[in-house]
Amino acid sequence: MLSSLLIANRGEIARRIIRTARALGIRTIAVHSDVDAAMPFVREADEAVCIGTALARDSYLRQDRILEAAIATGAEAIHPGYGFLSENAEFAEAVQAAGLVWVGAPPASIRAMGLKDAAKERMIAAGVPVTPGYLGADQSPARLQSEADAIGYPVLIKAVAGGGGKGMRKVDEAHAFAESLESCRREAASSFGDDRVLIEKYILSPRHIEVQIFGDTHGNAVHLFERDCSLQRRHQKVIEEAPAPGMDVATREAICAAAVKAAKAVDYIGAGTIEFIADASEGLRADRIWFMEMNTRLQVEHPVTEAITGQDLVEWQLRVASGEPLPKRQDELSITGWAMEARLYAENPVSGFLPSTGPLERLRFPPGVRIDSGVDEGGEVTPFYDPMIAKLIVHAPTRAAAAGKLGDAAGGTEVWPVKTNAAFLARAARHPDFVAARIDTGFIERHIDALAPPPEPSASVLTSAVGAILPPASHDPWTGLTGFRANAAPDLRAEVTVGGQVHLVTLATPVPTSIAALDGGSVLFADGEAWPFSRPRADDIVRGDALSDGMIVAPMPGRIISVAVSPGDPVTKGQRLLVLEAMKMEQGLVAPFDGIVAEIRAVDSAQVSEGALLVRIEKDA
Missing domain, CATH: 2.40.50.100 (RNA polymerase II/Efflux pump adaptor protein, barrel-sandwich hybrid domain)
Known part of the structure; x- marks a missing residue:
C-alpha cells in the first residue's frame, strides 16, 4: 500500500480522498491556491502547500508547482481527483517521469479516449455501438453545416476535447447552426485549448446511462453496474441514481458487457466511466443504447455506485495504484437497494440559475444523509471555482423510498445568505414524473415552471414568520384580546416583511420550521428555501413585477x-x-x-x- 499521497485537487473531492487515505494509514498532502488556504481540505490533510493564486491556471493547473510540492513533501503518489488535470496525459507522464505513482488511468488510455472523435473510431473498431454523427477532420464551418443538415435536426455540437457539459450546443434548426458553432468553439478553446468539434444526432427521448468500470495491472476488468444521469441542466448533471430505472437484466448485461469491452480495448487501469446515450422512447433496449464517450477518471457521482455495491471506489483506486489486484471479482459484485445523489449548487434558480457567491453564515444538513461537501458553515463560496457546495447522497431499499428520502434531504437543507438550488432539488425529487421514473434529459426543461417557481413565500412560511415575531400571548385571544369576536373565532392578523415584501397575515398555528437568528436578522428555512423576515418598517416597499428601467x-x-x-x-x-x-x-x-x-x-x-x-x-x- 502507498505510504503518502499528494492530492492535486481541491474542495469536496480532496476531502473525499483524504477520508479514505486516512482510513488506510496513508499520509496526505494538500495543494491549494491562496484563496483556499482556510478551506476544510487544507486543514484535514497532514500537510499542505500553497501553489499559487486564485485563478486555476495559476495554481491547480500548474503542473510544475504540483510536482515541486510532491517532491518537496516526499509524496509517493499523486491523485488528481476529477476535473483540473485528472485527464491530462502529459501531466500523468510527468508524474511517472518524476518517479511518482499516478493514481489514475494510463496516459495512453487517456489519449485514446480523450478526443471524442478518435475514441468513437476506436469503439467502432472494437464492436461497441456508437451514436450516428460526423467525426471528420474537415472542420470548416461549411462542411460542419452540411454534415449537420445531412444528419437532420436536432443535432448536438460537441467539443472534441470537451467534458463536464462545456463545449456543447444543441441546434434545433439549420439557421441557428452557425451561431451555435461559433459559441461552442469559443467555449471549447477557452476551456480545453482545442476548438475542434464533432456532430451527433440528437436523440429525442434520451437517457444518459453510464457504467462504472475498473481495471488493474494484472489484466482484470470488471463493471460495478450502471448509473442513470438523465436529470441534467445545460448538459450538466443535477440528480444521479443507481441502478437505472427500467433496466432489465438482459439490457443491463448487454450495456455492462459493452463497457468492459470498451475498457479492454484501451488496456484500461483504474477507475473509469463509459457513458452511453439511450433512446428511451420505447423503454430501455440494448439495440437503442450507444457509446458517447469515456471519462478516464473517477466521477462526481461515484457515491451512488458505492452505496448500491458497498464498495469504496477511492480505496479501489489506491489499491490498484499500489499494484494490488481488484478487490472483487465480477461474480462477487451485486446491487443492493437504490441510491440517489443531488448536487447542491450555489446558484439562484429564480434568476436563471446564475451563480451565487459569498459567506456561508448558515450551512446545515438533515441527519441520516451522506454529505460530501467541500465547505463548512462559516466558509465562503468564491467566484473562482465550480459553485457546487455539496452532494446529498441517499440510499434506500426501493426507488420510491430513495426519491422520498432525497426530497426530504434537499428540503431540509439550510443555507444563508448564499442562494442555492435546494428547493429546486426537493421539487424535482418529489415531482410525480420523477417518482414514476418518467425521465429523460429534457425532464428539467419540460418541468422548469414547476421546479423553479417565482419566489413567493407560502402561507405556512408567512404564518411561521408572524408566529416568530409576535409574543406568545398574542396567540391566545383571552390574554392578548387581539381580534376578539364574541360570536366567531378570533381574527388574528399581523403584518410581516418576508423576502423584502410586506404581507398581511391571518394568524394560525405556526407550522414546524427552522428559524435562525443571524448577523443580518432572522431567517426562516422551509423546503429548501431561505426567507429573511422581520417586523415591517415604515419605509418597507412592496416589490412587484414592475417593468425594467433598461x-x-x-x-x-x-x-x-x-x-x-x-x-x-x-x-x-x-x-x-x-x-x-x-x-x-x-x-x-x-x-x-x-x-x-x-x-x-x-x-x-x-x-x-x-x-x-x-x-x-x-x-x-
Whole structure:
C-alpha cells in the first residue's frame, strides 16, 4: 500500500480522498491556491502547500508547482481527483517521469479516449455501438453545416476535447447552426485549448446511462453496474441514481458487457466511466443504447455506485495504484437497494440559475444523509471555482423510498445568505414524473415552471414568520384580546416583511420550521428555501413585477466575452446585448424591451463586478 499521497485537487473531492487515505494509514498532502488556504481540505490533510493564486491556471493547473510540492513533501503518489488535470496525459507522464505513482488511468488510455472523435473510431473498431454523427477532420464551418443538415435536426455540437457539459450546443434548426458553432468553439478553446468539434444526432427521448468500470495491472476488468444521469441542466448533471430505472437484466448485461469491452480495448487501469446515450422512447433496449464517450477518471457521482455495491471506489483506486489486484471479482459484485445523489449548487434558480457567491453564515444538513461537501458553515463560496457546495447522497431499499428520502434531504437543507438550488432539488425529487421514473434529459426543461417557481413565500412560511415575531400571548385571544369576536373565532392578523415584501397575515398555528437568528436578522428555512423576515418598517416597499428601467447590470462578477451592440442601435425584446463569462459558464444578457441602446459601458475582455452597469436601453419614443 502507498505510504503518502499528494492530492492535486481541491474542495469536496480532496476531502473525499483524504477520508479514505486516512482510513488506510496513508499520509496526505494538500495543494491549494491562496484563496483556499482556510478551506476544510487544507486543514484535514497532514500537510499542505500553497501553489499559487486564485485563478486555476495559476495554481491547480500548474503542473510544475504540483510536482515541486510532491517532491518537496516526499509524496509517493499523486491523485488528481476529477476535473483540473485528472485527464491530462502529459501531466500523468510527468508524474511517472518524476518517479511518482499516478493514481489514475494510463496516459495512453487517456489519449485514446480523450478526443471524442478518435475514441468513437476506436469503439467502432472494437464492436461497441456508437451514436450516428460526423467525426471528420474537415472542420470548416461549411462542411460542419452540411454534415449537420445531412444528419437532420436536432443535432448536438460537441467539443472534441470537451467534458463536464462545456463545449456543447444543441441546434434545433439549420439557421441557428452557425451561431451555435461559433459559441461552442469559443467555449471549447477557452476551456480545453482545442476548438475542434464533432456532430451527433440528437436523440429525442434520451437517457444518459453510464457504467462504472475498473481495471488493474494484472489484466482484470470488471463493471460495478450502471448509473442513470438523465436529470441534467445545460448538459450538466443535477440528480444521479443507481441502478437505472427500467433496466432489465438482459439490457443491463448487454450495456455492462459493452463497457468492459470498451475498457479492454484501451488496456484500461483504474477507475473509469463509459457513458452511453439511450433512446428511451420505447423503454430501455440494448439495440437503442450507444457509446458517447469515456471519462478516464473517477466521477462526481461515484457515491451512488458505492452505496448500491458497498464498495469504496477511492480505496479501489489506491489499491490498484499500489499494484494490488481488484478487490472483487465480477461474480462477487451485486446491487443492493437504490441510491440517489443531488448536487447542491450555489446558484439562484429564480434568476436563471446564475451563480451565487459569498459567506456561508448558515450551512446545515438533515441527519441520516451522506454529505460530501467541500465547505463548512462559516466558509465562503468564491467566484473562482465550480459553485457546487455539496452532494446529498441517499440510499434506500426501493426507488420510491430513495426519491422520498432525497426530497426530504434537499428540503431540509439550510443555507444563508448564499442562494442555492435546494428547493429546486426537493421539487424535482418529489415531482410525480420523477417518482414514476418518467425521465429523460429534457425532464428539467419540460418541468422548469414547476421546479423553479417565482419566489413567493407560502402561507405556512408567512404564518411561521408572524408566529416568530409576535409574543406568545398574542396567540391566545383571552390574554392578548387581539381580534376578539364574541360570536366567531378570533381574527388574528399581523403584518410581516418576508423576502423584502410586506404581507398581511391571518394568524394560525405556526407550522414546524427552522428559524435562525443571524448577523443580518432572522431567517426562516422551509423546503429548501431561505426567507429573511422581520417586523415591517415604515419605509418597507412592496416589490412587484414592475417593468425594467433598461439598466442592464452584471448579475455576478465576471469577464465580458463579447458586446453585440453599439450606441444608437435599435434592439428588440430578448435580443442578446453581450456575453458575460463567470464561474466557467457563459451568460447572455438580453434587452428587456424594444428600444434604443443609449449607453454602453461594457468593454470586451474587461472584468466587471456584480451590479456594475453594462448597457442602458431607452424605450422608443
